[in-house]
Amino acid sequence: MSSVKITLPDGSSREYPQGVKGIEIAKSISEGLARNALAIEVNGEIWDLSRPITKDASIKIFTWNDKGGKYAFWHSSAHLFAEALEALYPGVKFGIGPPIENGFYYDVDLGDIPFGDEELAAVEKKMVEIARQNNAFVRSDVSKKEAIEYFKRKETNTNLN
Numbered sequence: 420m421s422s423v424k425i426t427l428p429d430g431s432s433r434e435y436p437q438g439v440k441g442i443e444i445a446k447s448i449s450e451g452l453a454r455n456a457l458a459i460e461v462n463g464e465i466w467d468l469s470r471p472i473t474k475d476a477s478i479k480i481f482t483w484n485d486k487g488g489k490y491a492f493w494h495s496s497a498h499l500f501a502e503a504l505e506a507l508y509p510g511v512k513f514g515i516g517p518p519i520e521n522g523f524y525y526d527v528d529l530g531d532i533p534f535g536d537e538e539l540a541a542v543e544k545k546m547v548e549i550a551r552q553n554n555a556f557v558r559s560d561v562s563k564k565e566a567i568e569y570f571k572r573k574e575t576n577t578n579l580n
Contacts, residue, residue, distance in 0.1 A: 420437060421437040422434045422436055422437060423436075423439065423474060424475040425439070425476055425477075426475075426476070426478070427448075428479050433447070437472075438472070438473055440468060440470065440471055440472070441456065441458070441461075441467070441468035441469070441478070441480065444478065445468070445480050452480060455482040456468055456481065457481050457482060457483060457488040457489075457491045457492050458480075458481045458487055458490070459479070459480050460479040460481065461476045462477055463477075465487050467491070469555070469558075470558060489518075490518050493518035493519070494518045496523055496546075497516040497518060497524075498556060499549060499550060500516070500523070500542065501516060503543075503545035504525075504527060506549070507545055508532065510530075511527055511528070512528040513527055513528075514527065514528070
């Protein structure tokens with residue numbers, strides 16, 4: 420099997436099997452780092468910890484103590500928020516929902532449905548319920564055509580995975 424050269428923030432490097440994942444690199448450094456890792460920066464780009472690294476790279480593993488770790492956490496939180504909204508409000512329309520400096524936001528269109536503190540509390544409760552299921556976020560590379568087809572199908576089937 421081929422290997423990749425991974426350069427750590429201190430300038431040292433290690434060899435790993437091609438396709439090594441960020442979480443595996445974190446574990447090889449320390450169990451504590453692996454428990455606290457939220458994301459990995461690969462050649463300047465923030466990736467999730469389960470994405471395979473297939474070529475030589477410079478990396479940094481992010482925890483909550485890093486801006487990149489907070490970014491990844493809030494990015495994932497925005498996805499969780501969207502999943503909770505879809506469960507509670509089938510047909511909800513989404514605008515943008517990026518992570519920001521101190522959290523995240525999501526522009527949504529619920530049509531004529533009112534949304535206040537009580538509804539927000541229900542969404543937060545649903546987010547906790549979904550998070551406790553410990554489902555993995557899975558990144559999929561798809562063509563533009565496949566993405567358009569997916570979202571067209573999703574528009575007609577609110578339970579599409």
